[in-house]
Amino acid sequence: MTAALVLIAVFTLATAAVALSLRNLIHSALLLIASWFGIAAFYLWAGAEFVAFAQVLVYVGAVSMVVLFAVLLTRRSRADTVIAPDSVARAISAVITGIAVFGVLGAAILNTSFARLSPAGVPPLPSGTGVSPVISAPTATVRDIGMQLMSTHAAALLIIGILLTVALLGAVVLAAQDGPESKQESP
Amino acid sequence: MSLDPLPLCLLFSSALFCLGLIGALARSNTILVLLGIELMLNAANLNFIAFWRYGPVTSPATGVMFVIFSIAVAAAEAAVGLALIIAVYRHQKNIRLQEANRLKG
Structure with a gap:
């Protein structure tokens, strides 16, 4: 159960x-489609089938086509x-920022006791026993x-x-050609 | 060290969020920045599902409802963002962020 989650993650x-690190935009878009598939697999793993299929339809089907x-x-x-x-300095500062944010988030998650969030019928087990309480999905x-x-x-x-x-109407208006004057500008 | 599924899910989603953040900050191509923002939105959706699955019992489909509406808003955002990118490209013949620095057409 957990191994599947780790694999998907x-x-x-x-x-x-x-x-996000490739320089070929087509390859980036195709790899992001694979990433969205992984997120849909996570939804299936968590038991939210409808959301998984919505994710596949919307992201893998529609958003990916718009991106391409x-x-x-x-x-x-x-x-x-x-x-x-891209500029190396910006990349380095972005990575440092991302790692700092992940450190804050990860420390907050690891230091939080989620036992009291478990359902009322299930007594929270003391942490460190290695047995996760069985929660009815x-x-x-x-x-x-x-x-x-x-x-x-x-x-x-x-x-x-x-x-x-x-x-979507606004997107069409934004992306549409304006008129004859803008056609003259474009080669 | 064995972790419960809920902290693992949260770590997964925060890692995905930070990847999206790094992508949005580091790249100068507008399409890649938009894709980084999409990844951050997806990470938020993962949190909804994780808390729906492992959190306290509420009405049975709350988390699913949140994610469905969130996916709808994200789809609208992606469409508008990519339309904006195409409009900027038509003006500037370029979609690098550094060169899109004036609003006048």
């Missing part, structure tokens, strides 16, 4: 790290997907999710629909 982190289109539309020549190297079937979306969260669903409509 190592796969996801390795693909994400390599993707953006990469291909913003290159100047056929071979222009390899970008120039919450189940959220697609039926439950649908019922909640249509009852408790109906307002949120409507708002998210309006948000998506407005955002």
